Amino acid sequence: MAETVNAHETHGDDPSRRDFIHIAAMATGAVGVAAVAWPFIDQMNPSADTLALASIEQDIGKVAPGQQLVVKWRGKPVFVRHRTPAEIAASVKDDHADMRDPATDASRTKPGKQEWLIVIGVCTHLGCVPNFGTGDYGGWFCPCHGSVYDTAGRIRKGPAPRNLELPSYEFTGPTKVKIG
Amino acid sequence: MSSSILGRSGFHGLRALAVAALALGVAALGTGVAQAKTNAKEPQEVSFSFEGPFGRFDQAELQRGFKVYAEVCSACHSMNLLSYRDLAQPGGPFWDPKHPNISPAESPYAKAIAAQYKVPDIDPDTGDVIQRPATAADRFKAPFANEAAARAANGGALPPDLSVIARAREGGPAYIYSLLLGYEEAPAGMTVPDGKYYNPYMAGDMSSYWKGAKDKVPEGGFIAMARQLVDDRVQFDDKTPSTAANEAHAVATFLAWAADPHQVERKQTGIAVMLFLLVFTLLTYLSYRQIWRNVSH
Amino acid sequence: MSGHSKYEPKTGFERWLDVRLPIVRMAYDTAIDFPTPKNLNYWWTFGGILAVCLVIQIVTGVVLAMHYVANAGLAFNSVEHIMRDVNHGWMIRYIHANGASMFFLAVYVHIARGLYYGSYKAPREILWLLGCVIYLLMMATAFMGYVLPWGQMSYYGAVVITNLFSAFDNVIPGVGTAITTWLWGGFAVDNATLNRFFSLHYLLPFMIAGVVGLHIWALHVPGNNNPVGVDVKSKEDTVPFHPYYTVKDGFAILVFLLLFSWFVFFAPEALGHADNQVMANPLATPSHIVPEWYFLPFYAILRAVPDKLFGVLGMFGAIAMLFALPWLDTSKVRSMRYRPTARWFFFLFIAATLGLGWCGGKLPDDVVIPIGRDAVTGDPTGFTVVMLSRVLAVYYFAYFIAVLPLLGLFEKTLPVPDTISTPVLPKGGAAMLSGATASPEKKG
Numbered sequence: 001m002a003e004t005v006n007a008h009e010t011h012g013d014d015p016s017r018r019d020f021i022h023i024a025a026m027a028t029g030a031v032g033v034a035a036v037a038w039p040f041i042d043q044m045n046p047s048a049d050t051l052a053l054a055s056i057e058q059d060i061g062k063v064a065p066g067q068q069l070v071v072k073w074r075g076k077p078v079f080v081r082h083r084t085p086a087e088i089a090a091s092v093k094d095d096h097a098d099m100r101d102p103a104t105d106a107s108r109t110k111p112g113k114q115e116w117l118i119v120i121g122v123c124t125h126l127g128c129v130p131n132f133g134t135g136d137y138g139g140w141f142c143p144c145h146g147s148v149y150d151t152a153g154r155i156r157k158g159p160a161p162r163n164l165e166l167p168s169y170e171f172t173g174p175t176k177v178k179i180g
Numbered sequence: 181m182s183s184s185i186l187g188r189s190g191f192h193g194l195r196a197l198a199v200a201a202l203a204l205g206v207a208a209l210g211t212g213v214a215q216a217k218t219n220a221k222e223p224q225e226v227s228f229s230f231e232g233p234f235g236r237f238d239q240a241e242l243q244r245g246f247k248v249y250a251e252v253c254s255a256c257h258s259m260n261l262l263s264y265r266d267l268a269q270p271g272g273p274f275w276d277p278k279h280p281n282i283s284p285a286e287s288p289y290a291k292a293i294a295a296q297y298k299v300p301d302i303d304p305d306t307g308d309v310i311q312r313p314a315t316a317a318d319r320f321k322a323p324f325a326n327e328a329a330a331r332a333a334n335g336g337a338l339p340p341d342l343s344v345i346a347r348a349r350e351g352g353p354a355y356i357y358s359l360l361l362g363y364e365e366a367p368a369g370m371t372v373p374d375g376k377y378y379n380p381y382m383a384g385d386m387s388s389y390w391k392g393a394k395d396k397v398p399e400g401g402f403i404a405m406a407r408q409l410v411d412d413r414v415q416f417d418d419k420t421p422s423t424a425a426n427e428a429h430a431v432a433t434f435l436a437w438a439a440d441p442h443q444v445e446r447k448q449t450g451i452a453v454m455l456f457l458l459v460f461t462l463l464t465y466l467s468y469r470q471i472w473r474n475v476s477h
Numbered sequence: 478m479s480g481h482s483k484y485e486p487k488t489g490f491e492r493w494l495d496v497r498l499p500i501v502r503m504a505y506d507t508a509i510d511f512p513t514p515k516n517l518n519y520w521w522t523f524g525g526i527l528a529v530c531l532v533i534q535i536v537t538g539v540v541l542a543m544h545y546v547a548n549a550g551l552a553f554n555s556v557e558h559i560m561r562d563v564n565h566g567w568m569i570r571y572i573h574a575n576g577a578s579m580f581f582l583a584v585y586v587h588i589a590r591g592l593y594y595g596s597y598k599a600p601r602e603i604l605w606l607l608g609c610v611i612y613l614l615m616m617a618t619a620f621m622g623y624v625l626p627w628g629q630m631s632y633y634g635a636v637v638i639t640n641l642f643s644a645f646d647n648v649i650p651g652v653g654t655a656i657t658t659w660l661w662g663g664f665a666v667d668n669a670t671l672n673r674f675f676s677l678h679y680l681l682p683f684m685i686a687g688v689v690g691l692h693i694w695a696l697h698v699p700g701n702n703n704p705v706g707v708d709v710k711s712k713e714d715t716v717p718f719h720p721y722y723t724v725k726d727g728f729a730i731l732v733f734l735l736l737f738s739w740f741v742f743f744a745p746e747a748l749g750h751a752d753n754q755v756m757a758n759p760l761a762t763p764s765h766i767v768p769e770w771y772f773l774p775f776y777a778i779l780r781a782v783p784d785k786l787f788g789v790l791g792m793f794g795a796i797a798m799l800f801a802l803p804w805l806d807t808s809k810v811r812s813m814r815y816r817p818t819a820r821w822f823f824f825l826f827i828a829a830t831l832g833l834g835w836c837g838g839k840l841p842d843d844v845v846i847p848i849g850r851d852a853v854t855g856d857p858t859g860f861t862v863v864m865l866s867r868v869l870a871v872y873y874f875a876y877f878i879a880v881l882p883l884l885g886l887f888e889k890t891l892p893v894p895d896t897i898s899t900p901v902l903p904k905g906g907a908a909m910l911s912g913a914t915a916s917p918e919k920k921g
Binding site: 447 | 515554557560561567568571716720721724725727728731732734735738739741742743745746751752754755764850853856
Binding site: 035 | 284315
């Protein structure tokens with residue numbers, strides 16, 4: 001009984017059938033690896049309890065004009081700012097000023113609720129939390145790299161590329177807001 | 181065992197794997213058989229819809245079971261690991277398959293159920309402890325503030341948390357069913373301590389309470405919970421007769437779901453995995469035969 | 478076997494890399510071209526299966542550590558968080574928990590194969606010792622991992638095993654207590670213990686991986702043993718590792734994964750204990766404490782000895798036997814295929830070990846063979862589990878320190894073939910017990 005070690009010479013009769021089996025086995029293995037990979041990737045996505053807290057309801061009735069409430073939402077601060085009529089007027093007056101990310105004051109609030117500005121309190125530059133009521137425009141000033149926002153949360157000076165982001169929210173009552 | 185089992189090749193090898201599997205089985209049996217020296221009665225033979233590789237939960241029964249928990253058990257037993265949103269997760273009692281994209285926390289059912297309960301919170305303005313309506317993200321409201329309060333209200337006994345009770349007791353749901361219905365008059369000759377009840381399915385050692393022959397100590401033990409489930413204790417919304425057996429079966433089903441809420445998903449994934457592996461194994465075997473066909477060994 | 482490398486770099490980059498870091502050459506020589514005896518049977522596939530087990534445990538373990546909280550107050554609930562809320566967390570945790578059992582199942586088969594075919598004999602003593610080190614590290618890792626869910630069995634398992642060291646109080650009073658206090662980082666198993674166990678449970682698998690590297694290195698110097706137990710004499714006796722053994726190991730790994738998956742998806746708690754679903758309570762012990770199944774034989778030996786210190790020494794001695802084995806077996810013949818008497822002692826040894834495992838899961842006073850009844854309680858009396866454990870434990874040790882040393886001197890062995898290829902040739906193969914005479918059609 002002769003023995004030959006070389007696989008390529010010994011696999012005789014039907015090369016197409018022979019290769020098909022090996023290729024099918026390897027392809028199945030590749031599919032298996034891909035299918036197994038998904039749960040191990042997906043486990044790093046937010047878990048069910050994290051997602052459950054993704055929307056919050058908040059009573060904002062106690063925020064006095066000129067003040068802001070900071071709410072934690074999805075691990076980030078949300079500024080709920082009760083704007084004074086003077087602040088709103090100043091902001092509307094600047095609607096057509098030269099801005100990096102032009103937006104009207106009205107587009108930053110809900111209709112009929114212009115006194116409430118609700119923005120995500122994360123500087124669009126590199127993610128620091130801007131300080132309330134500071135900076136040239138009375139809005140916010142970011143201590144990290146000096147970005148200045150006005151009372152509508154629009155970027156007016158400094159390195160930040162965009163206005164403060166608006167979360168999705170809706171008023172569920174006169175002073176009740178649901179964020180997320 | 182002969183030397184042929186430790187065979188050279190081919191199907192002897194397959195037998196070898198089978199022997200290995202068997203050895204594990206023996207080992208598993210060894211641990212499974214291990215029992216404490218208490219002699220509780222074996223749980224009754226009850227059938228549940230979720231048993232076996234193809235089993236599923238009966239959603240209507242899960243809802244009935246939740247009602248039994250909410251109206252009866254929850255007076256004393258917490259379920260600290262569950263949130264109201266869990267009730268609406270896929271496969272849960274209040275999951276709505278017609279709206280699969282609504283997240284459990286946004287489910288109108290979960291929100292409505294949660295809103296019936298008040299949970300403690302801190303008033304952010306004053307720091308006072310307040311009671312606010314629960315949200316779907318909140319944990320099930322616990323009947324007692326802490327363990328000491330629970331013991332004080334139950335004659336020193338602590339009602340166990342029911343979150344994983346179906347996994348935490350040998351026999352699981354069949355045990356729960358049997359225990360809830362298994363209350364009996366204590367046999368003559370047994371001294372039942374105050375505030376305790378005799379149940380043959382409860383684990384315990386009765387020998388020191390038994391006056392009869394030492395080799396005839398009755399099965400079972402004492403439990404601090406009186407019989408709860410009787411006919412008409414819970415009115416079901418779906419016209420299912422409110423018999424004690426139906427109530428016990430429903431709550432055992434609900435607790436089995438609560439202890440292992442992903443079990444249907446798990447088994448269905450398992451079937452797909454096994455089928456895939458069988459195909460892959462077969463292809464690899466054919467490939468193996470092909471590669472080795474001209475090697476004598 | 479570590480002959481000249483036949484690796485030829487094909488691309489420019491491979492040539493460039495090969496003179497700087499010949500890592501592709503190393504991989505080629507160990508996993509592709511490595512000359513492997515052509516008569517290895519399925520018992521030899523468990524090395525590959527174990528490699529897969531280690532990778533599965535490390536990958537799932539790293540993922541679980543992303544969600545687990547090593548704090549006595551939070552650990553139990555964090556495991557439930559994984560089971561309930563983390564995406565696919567139930568699957569990853571069940572793979573990890575059952576993976577430990579699968580790992581030990583495979584390692585026991587692997588060890589038994591080494592015992593039967595004499596894989597511990599010269600020149601493979603270091604290979605065997607490294608395997609024993611891996612086994613010890615596995616036991617430590619599995620024990621600490623079982624503590625992490627912080628259930629009742631976790632907690633009391635940790636209490637009982639760490640208290641073994643208090644036996645040293647019998648040697649020098651105070652030393653045992655000092656050791657246990659040091660292990661615990663307190664006066665009992667508590668948060669500090671849990672934290673250090675988590676740290677070590679994360680560390681040890683990587684040490685295992687390192688020793689596995691040495692184990693494979695030590696394998697590739699003398700090359701594989703084989704069922705016949707004679708050395709490779711010529712190229713005729715071997716086939717390249719790839720594709721012959723990659724595909725054979727691959728097939729065996731898949732069969733193993735079928736069993737593994739059955740546990741994970743259809744019986745994930747079958748090897749666990751209901752009591753471990755109850756959060757650790759230092760004030761109340763469950764009525765029956767048993768270790769995981771893979772520790773039961775050693776647990777039985779511990780309980781078989783009435784003295785605390787000697788029980789502990791007996792338990793560790795049972796593992797020490799494996800380390801001494803290469804110098805205890807005096808037989809010149811490797812494979813028990815040609816040792817008809819030793820073979821039966823071996824089967825008896827396997828039966829004794831399984832029997833010890835059975836005893837470990839029982840209560841010591843349980844009666845195996847009832848003889849009478851107790852006059853007072855009426856309970857049956859007779860031959861108890863602890864007595865059976867003693868008989869089996871005596872045989873366990875006798876196999877190593879009496880049977881193998883003496884049998885090698887007096888046993889009449891069967892004729893051993895000259896080369897691996899010899900028994901393949903059909904002349905007179907029928908007379909040989911060993912004969913791997915099966916025709917190619919019967920092989921699989």
